[in-house]
Amino acid sequence: MHFVVFVNGLLLLGMGGLMGLTGLAYSGTRGVFLEAALLSAFVGGLLCIASSARRGHLHRLHSFVLTSSAWVTAAAAGALPLWLWHMTATDAFFEAMSGITTTGSTVMIGLDTTEPGILIWRAILQWLGGIGFIVVGIALLPIMRVGGMQLFRTESSEHGEKEFASAARFALATIWVYAGLTVSCTLVYTFGGMTGFEAIVHAMTTVSTGGYSTSDASFGHFQSGYLQWSGTLFMLAGALPFSWYIRLLHRRRVRSEQVQWLVSMLVVVILILTAWHVLANGSPVLETLRLVAFNVVSVVTTTGYATTDYTTWEPFVTVAFLSLTAVGGCTGSTAGGAKMMRWIICVRSFASEIKRIRFPSGIVTVKYDGKPIDWGVQSGVMTFLVLYCSTIFWIAMALDFYGLDLSTAISGALTAVANVGPGIGDIIGPAGNFSSLPDGAKWVLSFGMYAGRLEILTVYVLLFPKFWGAMA
Amino acid sequence: MHFVVFVNGLLLLGMGGLMGLTGLAYSGTRGVFLEAALLSAFVGGLLCIASSARRGHLHRLHSFVLTSSAWVTAAAAGALPLWLWHMTATDAFFEAMSGITTTGSTVMIGLDTTEPGILIWRAILQWLGGIGFIVVGIALLPIMRVGGMQLFRTESSEHGEKEFASAARFALATIWVYAGLTVSCTLVYTFGGMTGFEAIVHAMTTVSTGGYSTSDASFGHFQSGYLQWSGTLFMLAGALPFSWYIRLLHRRRVRSEQVQWLVSMLVVVILILTAWHVLANGSPVLETLRLVAFNVVSVVTTTGYATTDYTTWEPFVTVAFLSLTAVGGCTGSTAGGAKMMRWIICVRSFASEIKRIRFPSGIVTVKYDGKPIDWGVQSGVMTFLVLYCSTIFWIAMALDFYGLDLSTAISGALTAVANVGPGIGDIIGPAGNFSSLPDGAKWVLSFGMYAGRLEILTVYVLLFPKFWGAMA
Ligand SMILES: [K+]
Numbered sequence: 001m002h003f004v005v006f007v008n009g010l011l012l013l014g015m016g017g018l019m020g021l022t023g024l025a026y027s028g029t030r031g032v033f034l035e036a037a038l039l040s041a042f043v044g045g046l047l048c049i050a051s052s053a054r055r056g057h058l059h060r061l062h063s064f065v066l067t068s069s070a071w072v073t074a075a076a077a078g079a080l081p082l083w084l085w086h087m088t089a090t091d092a093f094f095e096a097m098s099g100i101t102t103t104g105s106t107v108m109i110g111l112d113t114t115e116p117g118i119l120i121w122r123a124i125l126q127w128l129g130g131i132g133f134i135v136v137g138i139a140l141l142p143i144m145r146v147g148g149m150q151l152f153r154t155e156s157s158e159h160g161e162k163e164f165a166s167a168a169r170f171a172l173a174t175i176w177v178y179a180g181l182t183v184s185c186t187l188v189y190t191f192g193g194m195t196g197f198e199a200i201v202h203a204m205t206t207v208s209t210g211g212y213s214t215s216d217a218s219f220g221h222f223q224s225g226y227l228q229w230s231g232t233l234f235m236l237a238g239a240l241p242f243s244w245y246i247r248l249l250h251r252r253r254v255r256s257e258q259v260q261w262l263v264s265m266l267v268v269v270i271l272i273l274t275a276w277h278v279l280a281n282g283s284p285v286l287e288t289l290r291l292v293a294f295n296v297v298s299v300v301t302t303t304g305y306a307t308t309d310y311t312t313w314e315p316f317v318t319v320a321f322l323s324l325t326a327v328g329g330c331t332g333s334t335a336g337g338a339k340m341m342r343w344i345i346c347v348r349s350f351a352s353e354i355k356r357i358r359f360p361s362g363i364v365t366v367k368y369d370g371k372p373i374d375w376g377v378q379s380g381v382m383t384f385l386v387l388y389c390s391t392i393f394w395i396a397m398a399l400d401f402y403g404l405d406l407s408t409a410i411s412g413a414l415t416a417v418a419n420v421g422p423g424i425g426d427i428i429g430p431a432g433n434f435s436s437l438p439d440g441a442k443w444v445l446s447f448g449m450y451a452g453r454l455e456i457l458t459v460y461v462l463l464f465p466k467f468w469g470a471m472a
Numbered sequence: 473m474h475f476v477v478f479v480n481g482l483l484l485l486g487m488g489g490l491m492g493l494t495g496l497a498y499s500g501t502r503g504v505f506l507e508a509a510l511l512s513a514f515v516g517g518l519l520c521i522a523s524s525a526r527r528g529h530l531h532r533l534h535s536f537v538l539t540s541s542a543w544v545t546a547a548a549a550g551a552l553p554l555w556l557w558h559m560t561a562t563d564a565f566f567e568a569m570s571g572i573t574t575t576g577s578t579v580m581i582g583l584d585t586t587e588p589g590i591l592i593w594r595a596i597l598q599w600l601g602g603i604g605f606i607v608v609g610i611a612l613l614p615i616m617r618v619g620g621m622q623l624f625r626t627e628s629s630e631h632g633e634k635e636f637a638s639a640a641r642f643a644l645a646t647i648w649v650y651a652g653l654t655v656s657c658t659l660v661y662t663f664g665g666m667t668g669f670e671a672i673v674h675a676m677t678t679v680s681t682g683g684y685s686t687s688d689a690s691f692g693h694f695q696s697g698y699l700q701w702s703g704t705l706f707m708l709a710g711a712l713p714f715s716w717y718i719r720l721l722h723r724r725r726v727r728s729e730q731v732q733w734l735v736s737m738l739v740v741v742i743l744i745l746t747a748w749h750v751l752a753n754g755s756p757v758l759e760t761l762r763l764v765a766f767n768v769v770s771v772v773t774t775t776g777y778a779t780t781d782y783t784t785w786e787p788f789v790t791v792a793f794l795s796l797t798a799v800g801g802c803t804g805s806t807a808g809g810a811k812m813m814r815w816i817i818c819v820r821s822f823a824s825e826i827k828r829i830r831f832p833s834g835i836v837t838v839k840y841d842g843k844p845i846d847w848g849v850q851s852g853v854m855t856f857l858v859l860y861c862s863t864i865f866w867i868a869m870a871l872d873f874y875g876l877d878l879s880t881a882i883s884g885a886l887t888a889v890a891n892v893g894p895g896i897g898d899i900i901g902p903a904g905n906f907s908s909l910p911d912g913a914k915w916v917l918s919f920g921m922y923a924g925r926l927e928i929l930t931v932y933v934l935l936f937p938k939f940w941g942a943m944a
């Protein structure tokens with residue numbers, strides 16, 4: 001466990017450094033950030049020193065504690081400058097957790113006139129959360145066997161020094177791709193008329209599918225077709241598997257069922273909703289296509305930007321958006337949600353049930369990316385989906401308990417657990433804000449974002465005493 | 473397939489006979505019922521004659537067509553007198569489908585002054601639907617392998633004449649138990665002060681966990697502690713596995729995890745909600761206990777009687793009731809919902825996932841009633857639960873499309889698919905009524921009750937052309 005403490009210490013040191021840089025760069029909030037930087041670095045340093053004496057062996061089960069603790073540590077550190085600035089502890093923690101989980105639900109009003117230091121810090125949190133989750137999704141979750149993720153285990157991922165080295169190379173390549181996408185996105189946004197500051201903030205929150213913006217009007221602040229189409233493209237880029245990019249760069253076999261399904265689904269849904277809205281309202285075709293494409297991609301990739309309050313459209317559209325909230329992007333990307341991989345396996349499980357009914361004595365296999373999957377993966381995926389639904393349900397119940405109406409409670413639980421950002425309704429809809437919610441509801445939602453980001457089981461597993469026993 | 477047509481013909485003949493008896497017994501609606509009886513018997517007779525020439529072989533897959541068609545036929549025949557009486561076709565079909573699926577959602581207002589012939593007919597529909605579902609659940613679903621029901625397959629249930637004979641004996645025993653419970657319930661209700669008519673109607677709709685009443689105030693019309701406690705007991709009796717009663721009568725081993733879990737869960741939930749309501753409102757303990765016990769048992773057994781509008785209690789209580797709506801009773805009973813058996817296997821699948829995480833190379837088995845279950849059962853159960861949730865979701869979407877608010881849409885979909893009866897909200901809550909819904913919504917809900925009653929897959933499977941190919 002010393003290793004876990006050490007990594008958390010390093011994390012605090014690193015975030016302290018970033019706070020320091022933010023403080024130096026933006027004079028308006030300099031004091032706040034420098035104070036937070038010192039505090040964070042001090043605690044981080046202490047943790048590193050305390051744990052560095054003996055590193056010990058990294059048990060496979062330590063990955064659960066490592067991942068779970070890292071996101072809490074990062075949220076707490078991320079909240080520090082916001083709290084010192086002037087937010088309440090609850091609001092600061094909610095905002096930071098929403099950032100580091102790339103959810104993007106905000107309790108802040110008046111973003112257009114907020115200190116740039118604060119705005120860039122929110123973007124940095126999302127950018128860090130995004131790359132952190134990609135690395136965890138590629139390197140740790142397959143070993144942890146969470147929700148069927150062992151499907152992506154390479155034969156070598158569990159043993160040996162050589163494989164750690166190759167994993168490190170892979171992680172480095174991922175970071176390069178991520179950084180490359182962010183820089184490209186910044187350039188494209190600047191070219192479209194954003195200021196340099198706006199471009200950097202939005203690039204960081206686009207590629208991480210986070211969704212924090214510099215304006216209360218979210219991406220809708222930029223009434224440019226070019227910018228909105230670019231945003232659509234880069235949100236999608238953030239939701240594709242990063243290992244797929246690396247294979248693409250190495251000119252390896254690039255077939256990925258997740259990518260195929262995600263893109264096909266987006267095309268179909270966008271065409272249907274566009275046709276619907278055009279026929280129902282007689283709105284101009286191309287503008288509607290742009291609006292629908294942007295907002296559908298935003299919800300499905302779990303970015304959560306909005307360019308229009310689509311909940312004021314036909315009821316059908318509202319419900320369509322609500323149902324898209326649970327879908328999510330691809331595994332090994334920055335996106336949240338249940339992930340395409342799991343829906344593919346779910347649909348095939350259903351097909352295999354039908355087949356089993358037709359041929360009771362036959363052997364039915366479920367395939368993924370052309371290879372048959374073992375039933376541990378299938379069981380992991382189905383358990384995940386049931387657990388996912390029940391988590392959304394009990395979080396909705398808890399929110400209802402704090403007096404939220406059913407519509408707000410359900411869409412709030414959904415948007416938090418799926419790390420999307422906006423919900424449905426007057427309060428937390430695309431045109432709304434989470435600031436007016438009671439404190440208790442904010443803590444419940446923070447937990448929802450946290451559990452959702454770490455694929456539920458990573459967190460739930462820690463509640464079992466037997467788990468701690470097995471690790472000792 | 474001739475056999476399927478023949479059984480539907482017999483069903484129409486039998487229901488025609490019951491309509492005839494109802495017509496003879498109640499003079500106020502005599503013309504209506506005698507006309508419906510002739511129509512039903514005429515069509516039934518034609519079907520029997522047309523199909524009796526060659527009986528053919530009953531393919532295992534024919535069970536799906538048999539079950540699915542029987543419930544539509546029964547609903548259509550059941551709607552006939554209601555339609556001839558004065559209801560619209562939509563309302564009559566909704567009311568009859570709600571009856572034959574033992575859901576109990578009603579579009580009728582002014583029950584207290586409604587013709588007794590109509591009231592008894594609604595009760596007869598529920599009583600028939602209840603015993604029909606028990607027989608299907610014990611005899612057919614295990615062979616059909618729907619949603620993990622193959623767990624209850626006996627080694628002999630798929631082959632041979634002798635086994636058909638033993639199945640017939642078993643079905644007969646079940647009918648005796650059902651009739652015995654109904655008669656006992658009638659006597660107990662009469663003893664508590666109901667008129668003979670009220671007692672018969674309520675006994676038929678209690679034991680079938682249907683929930684139709686003779687009063688708009690539902691069971692709340694009877695302000696008697698004795699009657700309400702009796703109702704609680706007999707609703708529970710209807711939701712226990714009928715094979716368990718038969719084993720009990722034969723003094724065989726009577727351990728059943730479903731019964732244990734159901735009763736334990738009820739005790740815990742009732743105690744918590746009673747304590748909550750007493751502490752929050754200072755209401756009298758014993759009266760609260762009675763109210764809570766009745767309404768919790770009513771929702772969990774999917775009966776759907778109400779003695780109070782619990783949605784006017786604390787928000788926590790409303791949400792607790794909403795979440796109880798999905799639980800359901802035991803398999804092989806009249807109850808709807810997802811059934812305890814599936815929740816037990818779901819919880820154990822979750823536990824096995826945790827175990828798999830701890831011991832990745834170990835073999836993890838899931839047990840039920842002390843015996844390890846094969847993974848086809850587990851996969852069937854998990855697929856069922858995911859399918860169940862998605863069915864509720866798309867039905868809620870469809871209802872939303874007809875302009876219902878989200879709360880009404882979601883609780884309406886839930887209550888229909890789980891065959892409970894009342895939803896949440898002003899319109900369809902325990903104190904409300906389904907009559908004001910648009911016709912489209914009534915058809916959607918009718919489909920939801922139908923799919924829910926037949927355990928979803930029985931109906932969905934018919935949508936696959938390959939299924940029809942395999943049967944030919
Ligand atoms: K987001």
Ligand SMILES: [K+]
Pocket residue numbers: 574575576681682683774775776891892893
């Ligand atoms: K019912």
